[in-house]
Each structure stands twice: as C-alpha cells, then as structure tokens.
Amino acid sequence: MDIEKTKEYFRQMLRRKDFMALKEEMSKLAVQDVAEILNQMDEKESLLAFRLLPKDKAAEVFSYLSDKIRTAFSQMIEEDELKSLVEDLFFDDKIDFLEEMPANVVKKILQRTPESERRLINQFLQYPEHSAGSIMTIEFVDLKTDMTVEQALCHIRYTAPKKETIYTCYVIDQQRHLLGAISLKDLVLADPSSKIEDLMDKNIITVRTDDDQEYVASLFKKYDLLSMPVVDRENRLVGIITIDDVVDVLEEENTEDIQKMGGISPSEESYLSQSPITMAKNRLLWLIALMVSATFTGRIIQKYEDLLQTMVILAAFIPMLMDTGGNAGSQSSTMVIRGLALGEIRTRDAFKVVAKEFMVSIIAGISLAGLNFIRLIAIEKVSTSIALVVSITLIAVVVMAKVVGGLLPLLAKIVKIDPAIMASPLITTIVDAMALVAYFNIAKLFLKI
Amino acid sequence: MDIEKTKEYFRQMLRRKDFMALKEEMSKLAVQDVAEILNQMDEKESLLAFRLLPKDKAAEVFSYLSDKIRTAFSQMIEEDELKSLVEDLFFDDKIDFLEEMPANVVKKILQRTPESERRLINQFLQYPEHSAGSIMTIEFVDLKTDMTVEQALCHIRYTAPKKETIYTCYVIDQQRHLLGAISLKDLVLADPSSKIEDLMDKNIITVRTDDDQEYVASLFKKYDLLSMPVVDRENRLVGIITIDDVVDVLEEENTEDIQKMGGISPSEESYLSQSPITMAKNRLLWLIALMVSATFTGRIIQKYEDLLQTMVILAAFIPMLMDTGGNAGSQSSTMVIRGLALGEIRTRDAFKVVAKEFMVSIIAGISLAGLNFIRLIAIEKVSTSIALVVSITLIAVVVMAKVVGGLLPLLAKIVKIDPAIMASPLITTIVDAMALVAYFNIAKLFLKI
Structure with a gap:
C-alpha cells in the first residue's frame, strides 16, 4: 500500500465532500494505516475523516494517533464525544492517552468517569515509567478452578469482545490470587467436561508491578510468551502484559542503548x-x-x-x-x-x-x-x-x-x-x-x- | 528460579543415579530453563539427563539447545534415536537444526526421511539467510471458504497438536491461493453455522519468501501481528512466520546495527x-x-x-x-x-x-x-x-x-x-x-x- 497516494486520495475525497467514498476506502485499510495518514494531515481534515470511522474502529485508530493529533482532537471535540471515545479504548491505551494529555483534558475526562474506574485509573497513572505496571492492561480473561472447560469457553465467549487477548487465560481464587494459566489452544483441545484445575499450568512466570520493563522483555524473549501475568506483593493478579507492547519496549530499550552509546541523553520522541x-x-x-x-x-x-x-x-x-x-x-x-x-x-x-x-x-x-x-x-x-x-x-x-x-x-x-x-x-x-x-x-x- | 542452584541439583541427582528425582525436577521446569542447564553441563551428563525427558518435552528442549551440545548429541546417539528426535521437531526448528549440523549428520537424517518431506526440506534449506523463507514454518491451520465455523473448529481440534499456532487460521482455495485469514477469537465468538467465507478478513498483510526479515519485522511491529502468511509469486500460501521468531530477528538486527556502528563486522555468535x-x-x-x-x-x-x-x-x-x-x-x-x-x-x-x-x-x-x-x-x-x-x-x-x-x-x-x-x-x-x-x-x- 502506498501511503502517499492514499493520503492524496483522502484529501481529494474530503475536498469533494465525497464522504461515502472516503468511508469505504477507510474500511479497507488497517487501523494502523488509517492512523498513519490521519497523523500526516491537517488537524481539521484529520478530525473530519476520523469522525467518519465506525465506533469500534475509531477507538482502535485513536490509539495509534500521534500525541499531537490526539491533543488537537481533544481540544476540538465536545466533552461528551471525547468521553465516549475514551470509554471505547482498551485500558492500557486509555492510560497511555491520559499520561500524555495536558492536565485540563485529563481532569475533564476523569470528572465524568465513575468512582471505581477513576480510582483504578489513578492507581495505574502512578506506576513508575518503564515499570511492568506502566505497560500492563486489565483486559484479561480470568477463570476459576472449579469451572469445567465448557463453562470456561462459555465465559470466554461472553467476555471476549472486551478483552485484549483471550489466548492465555488466568485462573484465580476468590481473593484474586493467581493459581495457574491455561491457553485457549488447550481449552479447545480438551474434553469439555474436564475441570480447569486439572488442566491448568501451575508453573507460571510472573512479574511484579514494579519490575523493570527491560526485565519483562527479557522473559518474553526467553520463554517465547504471548502474554504474562503481573501480580502484586500478595501474588494477586492485577494485570497482564501482551507481546505487542513488549515488542515496542524492546525497540525502545534498543534505541535508548544506541543513543547512550552515541553520547546522547535518550529521548523517546522521534x-x-x-x-x-x-x-x-x-x-x-x-x-x-x-x-x-x-x-x-x-x-x-x-x-x-x-x-x-x-x-x-x-x-x-x-x-x-x-x-x-x-x-x-x-x-x-x-x-x-x-x-x-x-x-x-x-x-x-x-x-x-x-x-x-x-x-x-x-x-x-x-x-x-x-x-x-x-x-x-x-x-x-x-x-x-x-x-x-x-x-x-x-x-x-x-x-x-x-x-x-x-x-x-x-x-x-x-x-x-x-x-x-x-x-x-x-x-x-x-x-x-x-x-x-x-x-x-x-x-x-x-x-x- | 536460580539456574546455578538447579544445575548443582541436577549434577547431584545424576551422581547419585537418582533418575526419578531428576525426572520429577525437570517436569517442573520450563523447557527453556532445562535447555539452559543442559547447555552448561558436560556433554555426557547432559545427554543422560536429556534422555530422561518425556518424548514431547524432549523435542521442545532440543530446539533450545546450543549448536555445540546438539552436534555432540547427534554424534553420540544412534541413527534411529536421532531420526525420531528430529521427526518430533517443529518444521522451522528442524530446518534450523539441519542448517547448523555438519554435512554427514544432515545426510544421515535426510537419507531416512520420506521423499516428499526431503524435497520440502531441501527447498527450505535453499531460502537465503535473513529472508522471510528462512524463518517461516509450515505448521499452520488452513481452512476452506465453504467450511462452517463448526467444521473449522472441528478441523482445528483435530490438527492443533501438530501446529505451531492456531490463533490465526488461513483460508485457501484448491490451488492453495491465499484468500483470507480468521482469528481463533473470531471463530470462538461466531455463530457455529456461519460460513468462513463471510467471516474471514480479506485485507491481509503478506510477505514473499524472498523478502528481507527486517522488513517482515517492521510489519509485525507496525500492525501488532501474532503471525503472518508467506506467499510465493502466485500468491500461494507456503508458510507462516510467528511472533516469537520475529522477536529474535529484531534482536539480531539490532545487534547487527550496533556492531556495525561500533566498526565491527557483524557476527551472530555470542x-x-x-x-x-x-x-x-x-x-x-x-x-x-x-x-x-x-x-x-x-x-x-x-x-x-x-x-x-x-x-x-x-x-x-x-x-x-x-x-x-x-x-x-x-x-x-x-x-x-x-x-x-x-x-x-x-x-x-x-x-x-x-x-x-x-x-x-x-x-x-x-x-x-x-x-x-x-x-x-x-x-x-x-x-x-x-x-x-x-x-x-x-x-x-x-x-x-x-x-x-x-x-x-x-x-x-x-x-x-x-x-x-x-x-x-x-x-x-x-x-x-x-x-x-x-x-x-x-x-x-x-x-x-
């Protein structure tokens, strides 16, 4: 796909006000490509195109937009629209967004968030930069030991749309202590009547919220993981880290090392x-x-x-x-x-x-x-x-x-x-x-x- | 886990000939950790411990052993044992192994391999180093457009144990042309009677066998993929690349860049x-x-x-x-x-x-x-x-x-x-x-x- 040509096409459609054609074109593109084009357009044009996206795709595209465009959007749109947009984000993307936004935007959003979620957001915002806590998400599947495979699959089907990954599920007790993990592959292969307790893997690799992200990345590399549970001091499951975020961490850490080796104070900006x-x-x-x-x-x-x-x-x-x-x-x-x-x-x-x-x-x-x-x-x-x-x-x-x-x-x-x-x-x-x-x-x- | 302590424990068990205890200990460890310990032990001790592993775990551990230990093993064990070991490896690990082994070992193994697989292996051995072809595997799930979701899940259940990933399935026609992809998440969520054709994603990102692995890695990073299909010039599906191999490629490419920047001809050896x-x-x-x-x-x-x-x-x-x-x-x-x-x-x-x-x-x-x-x-x-x-x-x-x-x-x-x-x-x-x-x-x- 040629980004330059597609960007030109976007502009033409906007100028001609041919929103149907633009909508059609955007539906064919990957969210990352839509975001790349919107990042490069004028803020107003960009917002115009962004508003044509269907609700579910809009949240995904939003999480790939640059901070510059996101700040511009959040100052141009109404509070209600901003709130509903932020609500649709995955929890880790929501935290990322709030971390980058100016204080007044954050305040605006948090004011309209229910008490329980606000407390959770504040807790996440406090995890130190580069810690496991700062890159984890809360959208994981949790199962109980006494579930059967059939019940577990039913639970997964019911909750999957809101989860970032369903390919590894975590087994917890009433107090949310982490007891084991089971892959969707094993669930799909297992006898529907068998118990989760008997199938789950009890030797799981975990990290703490305050572990360094570089250490987390080294474990993903060593054990070829797709996701990893993050626990607190009492071994209670508080979140998971997924491989896509770890790939970003790896590149970030490599960039940091290369910059330091070149005698430059590292910067995360491009x-x-x-x-x-x-x-x-x-x-x-x-x-x-x-x-x-x-x-x-x-x-x-x-x-x-x-x-x-x-x-x-x-x-x-x-x-x-x-x-x-x-x-x-x-x-x-x-x-x-x-x-x-x-x-x-x-x-x-x-x-x-x-x-x-x-x-x-x-x-x-x-x-x-x-x-x-x-x-x-x-x-x-x-x-x-x-x-x-x-x-x-x-x-x-x-x-x-x-x-x-x-x-x-x-x-x-x-x-x-x-x-x-x-x-x-x-x-x-x-x-x-x-x-x-x-x-x-x-x-x-x-x-x- | 403390590798040093566990290694010492392994040695003690071997000296006491307490194979049951060693077997028990190894069953509790991740395959990567077992491999790390075996890599550091004396070749004979290492083989002794290796032989205590159950068949399925042995193949996995083998794919994480160092070339030095693997060469030693293949010279110490009988042809039959070597052949059955190699048979249990995932296809991409098998290719990796054959690439590193001395010619006589490769010949020994290939002689006893059926004609059709031998042809496939030879084809894979010819993909240039650092090409997409050199890091892909053939263990993917392929579906047909006219399958229902129920039939697809049944097909997956039947073939899953031999597949490297089942989380993204690829839809092909009779001539193996790639038509689309569907995630296991979507299959699990879908109505069992709906057709694959109506659910599959037709806008898929593919690479060619001769594309550079660095380009492949950049696509994984951009689109947050877990796996990616590799096609030939006629758009026929020939293999897939999985994220764990891409993470290795990323680190390799970063190492190469850093070495070049330091004025050193790059080397893949540690x-x-x-x-x-x-x-x-x-x-x-x-x-x-x-x-x-x-x-x-x-x-x-x-x-x-x-x-x-x-x-x-x-x-x-x-x-x-x-x-x-x-x-x-x-x-x-x-x-x-x-x-x-x-x-x-x-x-x-x-x-x-x-x-x-x-x-x-x-x-x-x-x-x-x-x-x-x-x-x-x-x-x-x-x-x-x-x-x-x-x-x-x-x-x-x-x-x-x-x-x-x-x-x-x-x-x-x-x-x-x-x-x-x-x-x-x-x-x-x-x-x-x-x-x-x-x-x-x-x-x-x-x-x-």
Missing part, C-alpha cells in the same frame, strides 16, 4: 518531532563533559612540548594513534555492552572478557603494527627508528584500548551504572590520554631524546 | 563463544581501513609543520578539537541511523535532517565555544587570540561534524549501503581531517602567521 533546542540539550551535556576531559590530553601534549619541538614529525602520527586507539577501544566496549544487554555476558565473566580482549588485541595490534611499519617505511619514507616507535606504540595502544574498552562496561554494571554509557565517546577520551603518554615515553626511550 | 582469531578478523578490517584513512590527518599536520613549529601551543588543542568534532558528528549519525532503522526518517527527509542538524550544531557549537573560551582564559591562561582561534574553530568543527554526521547515513541509504556503517569510527576520521584544516586556516588568519 527524530523529526524533536525541537532543535531539546536536541541540543540532549547532546550538550556529553559534549561538554567530553570536551573538558579531552583537555587532559592537551595537558599531556603541553607537558611534552620540548620533545615535540625537537621532533615535529612525531605530531603527524598523533591523530592516527589516537583514532586507532579510540576505534579499537570502542569495538571492544560495543561488543561487551551488547553482550551484557542480551544477557550473554554476566559480571562474573569479567576475567574471561579481559583475557579474550587481551588475546584479540595482541593479534589485532601486531597485525596493524606490522602493516603500519611497512607503510611508514615504503610509502611515508620515515626513518626506521620513527617507524619503530610509531608501530610499537600502536601495539601498546590497541592492547590498552581493548582491555579498557572491555573492562569499563563490566565495572559500570558492577557499580550499577548503565554500561551503555561506557561507549565510544568516553572510551575515546580515556584511550587518547593513554595513547599519548605511551607514545611520548616510547619515543623518549627509543630516540634517546 | 561474545563468549567466539574465538579470539575470529574476533580479531571481524575487527581488523575496519581498524586497517580507518588507520590508513587516519594518515590523511597526519599529512595535514605535516603540511602545517611550520605553523606548529612557531606555535607549539596550537598542538595542545588538537586532541580536544578532534574529539569534540568526532563526538558531535557521531551523535548526529547515531540519531539518523537509528531514525532510518525505525522508519522514522526517510531519504526524502534529507533536507529536513540537514536543516535540523545545522540548527542543533549552531546552538551546541556556540554554547561549547563560549564555555571553552572562558575556560581557556580563566583556567588555562592562554592569550585571548589563541582562545579566540580555538573557540571559533570549535564552532566550525561542531557545525561541520553534525551536518556531515547527519548527511552521510542518508547518502548511504540512497546508494543502498547500510547506513549503520556511517557511524562513529568513519565519521570521526572524516571530521578529524576537516577539523585540522579548519583549525590551521583559522589560526593563520587570526594570528597572521
């Missing part, structure tokens, strides 16, 4: 919707920190000013040594940061990591130095002693860079700092300083200055 | 299982390329040797300027690479990206330069003219770095190179050279040397 001022703010902190720390390397150069003055040629190789060190170090830190994020490396593997990085750095360092020596002699035509100094420094730099690059993310993890921070920008600055000290000392030693 | 030689090989290519290109910066310094000799103090700020430029540039390229990967930025947004990066770089550059000027005067006590030269260069470097960092990934995308390559290491090298040229020229201009 690139094009961030203002230049916010972007500059998210990047300045690291730039300033790294600029200030980079001045140490300047101090080192100043300290060896006399050496440089007698052999200016040495300055020519500073960028190459610094860059190669920075690259070698960031390769190692990248591998270790990712290994830690995927759970492939644990802190107790620190020794193995250092040993491995040392081995790799010896192989890589000697190969690079050899190649570099030939290049310096044959192409750059420098003296053998200079070529030797540069090449020996290169080995030392690669070894230091890789060991430090491998070790720092692990140390970060041990002291409970996010390892993603120990990526390229920071490693580069640290390795630069070490490379310069090594370079000047090796030069002094070999050139006898 | 960090700890790669040999130092492979690791050195995966990293050397980029290190050599970047070392050679970094020598251009050396040339630039050599060119301005006279200038440096008269003002050695200038050398002291080279690392700071180079590092800040590198960091500023890699921030921009990181943001744009990720935006492209998530589909938030498209190539036609190039102008918007450059304009945004320019704005951000002006704000960031001036702030940094101001801060740096104060620091140079107040702390480093350099002359005003030097502080001015360094600070003006800083603005120029940040602007160049951010514009180049934002633009290069987009250019890569346009000429169909993976944008992830245009990350930190490459940007750093390019920006370094530009920073030096700017620095020396600004110095010449202002210091009138």
